Amino acid sequence: MEHTFLLTVNNHPATFLRVMGVYSRRGLLIDSMTINRGAAPDVSDVSITVQCDSRMAENLIKQLEKQMDVIQVRNGSDKSLAS
Amino acid sequence: MEMQVQSDEQRVTMRGADMVIHTLKQLGVDTVFGYPGGAILPIYDALYQSGVRHVLTRHEQAAIHAAEGYARATGRTGTVLATSGPGATNLVTGIADAYMDSVPLVVITGQVASPLIGTDAFQEVDVIGITAPVTKYSFQARTAEELPRLLMEAYHIASTGRPGPVLIDIPKDIASTVCPYPAAVPVERHIELTVPEPDAEQLEQIRHLIAQSRRPLLYIGGGVVSGEASEELRQFAQATGIPVCSTLMGLGAFPPDHPLFLGMLGMHGTYAANMAVTHCDLLLAFGVRFDDRVTGKLERFSPQSTKVHIDIDPSEIGKIVSVDVSLVCDVKKALQELVVQPPVTPDCGEWRQQVREWAQEYPLSFTQEQDRGLKPQFVIDLLTRMTDSNAIVTTEVGQHQMWSAHFYRAKEPRTFITSGGLGTMGFGFPAAMGAQIGKPESTVVCVAGDASFQMNLQELQTIAEGNIPIKVFIINNRFLGMVRQWQEMFYENRLSESQISGPDFVKVAEAFGVKGLRAATLADAGRVMQEALAHPGPVVVDFMVEESENVFPMVPPGKANSELVLKGWEE
Incomplete structure (x- = not known):
């Protein structure tokens, strides 16, 4: 399944x-x-699309959030979170 | 330190290197472990006569393992200095080890001068790139002015939340630049870490689950040790009567002689702990990460239980095992809440009885016959008896490590220091040096394998020179014992490269000016160990043990915890 972060x-x-x-x-x-x-300034917006299952996507979000320089992560595939 | 006072602003100017040492002192860092070299020369110049103690190891890998031992014995952040290139790459194993076992370290590496970065200059490596997957964070200094802030952030990040290693790479020209020391430090922290408070609603859910449970089990790990939560854990277990099993990293967090303690679980765990985790109806996983050495075959791990996971690292929740209730917070705070406002005591008397029966049915045991060779387990059991578990024990990696987990009955947190996640041979000896430096009043013993000890034995010079009075007990079976055990069990006894020779360790020790002793019989063992423990300086003891002994119980790889092999092995 396609996931966009x-x-x-x-x-x-x-x-x-x-x-x-x-x-x-x-x-x-x-x-x-x-x-x-x-x-x-000094902040970038990044969009990354990969194929993975939902459990993996959840783990990826947590691992990304753990990175000190990652301010925010959203699952772009999850329509409920889309702003 | 070269300092000039600026009359207009009353600001001191100094080199970047002086700022590094100045900031370390401000932060209360009094001991660093390291090895000098070209690119870090300015920092070593600033260190000279600075009052900060520097421990000069004989290899950078030993410096970082010593810093880990220091950090794990004291709870303070360990500090490492090394030069660029090979100095930095020699640290990589230790950085990975600290990352896996959540050890707070600040690693300062020299780097080639800024204009040379990226040109394959002499002793240049991309240390930030090499270590990114195994550091919590890393910085490369761009200006001298930012060095105090980077260092303050580094110590903050290393020690806050889930601890881990942080690297600061400092180009030689930045360390040599003279500029005013920043007026107010920390200037503004770019990175502020906070840990959430325990959520009241989730705590209530946990209380409810405990009250309903008939077969609850506490599964505790390194988070309880690094979170300083042992006392709260003991109170909580005591109040609720819930049995406790521990991971390798959690040993020492709970009193080993407590009637609720079942010992270690997992691949070389006890029968009682593995049966309890298989049959419990509520698993309280506190400060753990469901390592594969703990879970065995994942699909059959603790199949009947509702699972509660408390950990400080949100990315651990659901990483391996789906849990029913999770709480991201400091495990100490969660336990404090659960002690202050305890759940209804679960009705689990029958379960405790069952668990006790398992413990009595197959306790950890060995047989030492009077007229036969020394059993490795006997040596470690003897250590427990002779020190009354009042020593700090570090281990290398392999069979002796598992026997130490079984028979050195650590009764206080931070007194059993072993490479858990990475399983680094060569860790234990330098880690013992660091632990001894951090805890000068303690008896520090490294239980080593004959092969592991050969990985960093150059450090005999460091302990001789510094008169660092650690005791190295080599469990010498002339084999890579754990490799051989797996070959016997799973590779048709084809002993490929697992038989390994060693030097005369007594003569080696003596050549370095360290006392060397040997024990090959039962009668020798007691006398020699007593002599070693009484000796005021460093000692190496070569315990010549029976070579064929293997570690049991064992959950064979790919099997469930309930399928553990108790003694011997027949396919």
């Missing part, structure tokens, strides 16, 4: 290394990814 992150040099590590460690391939400058 919407992240707000501090734009530090190692941020993407750590974010990518959450996916690559589990052998997930990224279908698409966009990075945009965020509303605040």
